Amino acid sequence: MSAVENTNILYADQLITLAVIGCGQRGDTYAQYALDEPEKCQVVAIAEPRPKTQQNFSAAHRVDQTLVFNTWQELHAASAETIRTTGKRLADAVIVSVLDRMHLEVVLAFAEQGYHILCEKPMATSLDDCIKMEAAVKKAGIIFGMGHVLRYSPYNKAVTEIVRAGTLGELVNIVHIEPVGYYHFAHSYVRGNWRKESETSFSLMTKSCHDIDILCHWLSPNTPSRVSSFGSLQHFRKSAKPATAGDVTRCLDCPMEKDCAYSAKKIYFEPVSQGNLGWPASVIIDGVPDIENITDALQNGPYGKCVYESSNDVCDQQVVNLEFSNGATASFTMVAYTTAICDRQTHLHFTHGELIGDMKTFTVTDFRTRQSTVHRPKLERGHHGGGDLGLIRTFVEAVRAGKQELVGTDVIEVLKSHLIVFAAEHSRREGKVVDCAEFEKSAKEHAVESVSV
Known part of the structure; x- marks a missing residue:
């Protein structure tokens, strides 16, 4: 019986227990759901190396000190011993919110033990590692969630409903902008953890992989066929x-x-x-x-440090152009130099209307009736317009029901959207239009060769 089949029996009426690996901003954000909805889930174990952060987090969630660890390896070892002696895991699921470069090793380790996993974006920092993660998750047969939080906000769910309804005709073009914010970019991508590609990944991946994901989501079942991209580190040098x-x-x-x-x-x-x-x-x-x-x-x-004296090397502005299998197109811009902080601006163009939004409200215009309607989806607490809350809530319910489909995506689709981000960056570096199918085929062949070596 697979791990997922087990959960159908085990979790039907049970509180879902969570282990949080990395108790910084992202781990704390997801774990807040356990404090807000204690009848739904509970944090029972943590791994966090920083003493005060560890102490504050464990106290807030009343975690037994025997299940408070300094490293993920210590938590993993304790889990292995518990499984060996009792046949049970320490928790039902783990939230992986460590540094990006650590995602692969942590996910592989806990997937092998049968934990359901919610992993913060991105999957991993290299193409080969993303492919390895997909294979490990599929082999384990676990519920898997990815920090593509844009899909889960009330705002974007309402936009998705408009797209899927088809009342405006066929979606033929999207213009999507992520205004990172001038001081946000300086904080995270000049001075912060995501400043150097060698220590994490390129900024399109670390900042905007969930933007590329939602563009693909809106235009599905059509798939990206070609991609081109331009960008550079323009100012912070x-x-x-x-x-x-x-x-x-x-x-x-x-x-x-x-x-x-x-x-x-x-x-x-x-x-x-x-x-x-x-x-x-x-x-x-x-x-x-x-x-x-x-x-x-x-x-x-x-x-x-002075932003002009820092060791950063990632792009501070980049554009991505996508052509889809049905001829539809999308353009995405990530730019540091804005007063808005991550309040995406989106235009969706249909054959019989358009939708224009700003992450808070959107206006739908039907060309046939000449009528415009303003939509104001409910705003929920937290970042990304409630997307963080929406994701953890959805993940917990998927674990409870033992149904991956409740997440609204799976590891196969998550990998595919990551592959498009890698293809876009390849285009930027090589200065050429990239065929997405050929890029995916080459990437997977290279990953197989790497494993065999």
């Missing part, structure tokens, strides 16, 4: 550093800090001094941010 800044490398020492849009003092210190202890200041220290801790982080850590 030493050559763009103002001459008046001199040789100073940290914002707290800079003579022109007050005139800099990307001042770390403005981004972190000033909000905390005004009582705002949330993101982004909350993620640059271990524990609760205060003036002393933030000052120390800016004096000694990467978040206090």
Whole structure:
């Protein structure tokens, strides 16, 4: 009997138990559902190396100290011992929210033990690793969720309903923009964990793989046939550093800090001094941010470095053009230089109408009636317009029912959308239009060769 078949019997009326691996911003966001809906799920085990973050998280969820671990390897070893001695796992499912480069090894390890898995985006940081993850998940027969949270927000679910209804005719073109936000990009992709491709992946993957995913979702069952892409690291480099800044490398020492849009003092210190202890200041220290801790982080850590002196190398603006199997097209733009923070702007063009939205409301116009209707989907708490909450809620219910289809996607489809992101980046680097089917075939052949070697 497979792991999924087992859950149909085991979880029908039970509380779903979760192990959280990585208790930073993303792990904490997903785990909040257990505090909001304690009758649905409970966090029973965690793995987190930072002492204060570990302490605060375990206290909030009342995790037994025997199930609080410093590393995922320790949790995995304890799980193996429990399975050996009792035949039971420590939890029903794991949330994998560690650094991107660790996703593969963690997912493979816990899939082998039969845990259902919710993995933060992206799947992994290399093409071969994504293919390995797909194979491992399929072999394990587990429920698998991916952090493509855009699919699960009330806003995007309402947009999807319009697309699927077909009342506006055929969807023939999408124009989709992700405005990352000038200080968000500086925080995450210049100073932060996603600044160097060698340590994680290219920015189109780490920031926007869920955007490419939802474009493919809206245009399915048609599939991408060709892709092209252009982009670069345009501004956040030493050559763009103002001459008046001199040789100073940290914002707290800079003579022109007050005139800099990307001042770390403005981004972190000033909000905390005004009582705002949330993101982004909350993620640059271990524990609760205060003036002393933030000052120390800016004096000694990467978040206090000048954006023109940082070690970043990922694109700060990129466009992707997609042609689908039925001739439909889509264009996607990721750009750092915006005041909006991730509030996507989307135009969907149908043969008999259009939809224009901004992540909060969207307007549908029917060309035949000349009528426009404004839709205001319910906004739920959390990031991505409630997409984070929607994902964890959906995943928990899928585990309870033992039905992958409740997730609305599977690991095969997740891999396919990741392959399109890799193909787009290949186009950007090589300066050519990429045939998606040929790219997928070549990628899978290379992955097989890598395994055989």
